[in-house]
Amino acid sequence: MGVRKRERAEAIKEANKSLAFGKLNNCPTSPRKMRLVADLVRGQKVGHALNILRFSQKEASRKLEKLVRSVLANWQAKNPDASMEDAGLFIKEIRVDGGMMLKRLRPAPQGRAHRIRKRSNHVTVVLGQTDNTQVNS
Structure with missing residues (x-):
């Protein structure tokens, strides 16, 4: 590995120390329904986002709330001496991508079948x- 590449890799690694992330794979909800809930909390502070998700009526909000709590636990594991309130945590990025699709057949009139896609x-x-409240760890 060259010097410039190593320096760039170290800079990226240092920048990622203040980040915490989590991933939920193959959640059995359509991406469109999940994006509706994800758009509500994108860019919000963590405490406010958890309140939004807790009181939302949508089923996808329950799964997203659990994921945000998991990411918060990941951050606390990285920074055991820091408090969430002082750190100024917010949801920097939330991405919903399409996952695996189950294909099923539903009987239709006259011997035909319609394809059902369970997304x-x-x-x-x-x-x-x-930026103004970085935690040094």
Whole structure:
């Protein structure tokens, strides 16, 4: 590995120390339904996002709330001496991608069949800290 490449890799690694991420794979909800909930919390502070997800009526919000709590636990494992309130954590990035699709057949009139696609999704959540309150660990 060249010097420039190693220096760039070390800079990226140092920048990622303040980030925590989590991933939920093959969640059995369509990506469109999950994106509706993800758009509600994108860019919000973590405490406010958890409140939004807790009181949302959508089923996808329950799964997303569990994922955000998991990412928060990942951040606390990285920074055991820091508190969430002082760190200024917010949802930096939330991505919903299409996952595996189960294909089923439903009987239709006159001996035909219609294809049913049961969609799933992959959700990635990245927490970041506001720049003025970086935690040195």
